[in-house]
Amino acid sequence: MGLLFAKLWSLFCNQEHKVIIVGLDNAGKTTILYQFLMNEVVHTSPTIGSNVEEIVVKNTHFLMWDIGGQESLRSSWNTYYSNTEFIILVVDSIDRERLAITREELYRMLAHEDLRKAAVLIFANKQDMKGCMTAAEISKYLTLSSIKDHPWHIQSCCALTGEGLCQGLEWMTSRIGVS
Structure with missing residues (x-):
């Protein structure tokens, strides 16, 4: 009886959480999606439209749309x-x-009615590249500290190695159920 209850409970508790992965072309969105999915680098080409994959982290189901x-x-x-x-x-x-275009797109999204309750994770990708901006520099340039009506977190990462990606997912799972 306990096993049956556990299975039923997991059916109702494992709701999917919709995630959109956005950013300018060549930022590393698809590479990050497939690092989450397969933990390996997949050769990608520019995404026309979207890719969608389900990623499960500690029984939390994320439906990720790479746009x-x-x-x-x-x-x-x-x-x-x-x-x-x-x-x-x-x-x-x-x-x-x-980066100015990225900032414009971010604030356009945050002003959209359908995203008024969305939390924002910013991945500062390509941290392995010489001369890259730090997460703190990107945060300052995007004026993230001015975002008061959306929970947000910026995370340094490298999509090719996967470094930093788990910390971003952990932040997302910590936000579930928090309103």
Whole structure:
């Protein structure tokens, strides 16, 4: 009887949490998604549209939508916003020239009604590259400290090695059930 109860309980408690992974093209979104899924680097090409995968972390199910970041696709990001609990914004830490565009896209998303309750995880990717900006520099440039109505966390990472990715997922799982 205990095993049956445990199985039934897990069916009702393992709800999925919708996550959108966004960022400019070539930031490392798809590489991060497949690091989560397979713990290995997968050769990727630019995402046209989206990829979706279920990632399970300690019995927590995340339905992760990796959305293409090319300029022509960004205007359609809002079609993915409904029921989103987490935004993962992937920043290319060596792409200083386009950080202003990343900031514009971030604040446009945060102003959207469908994302008013979403928590934001920023991955400062490509920390293995010479001359990259630190997470603190990116945080300052994106003025993250001004975000008061969304829980947020910035995490240094390297999508190729997986370094820092688990810490980001741990932050997300710690946010579940917190309102």
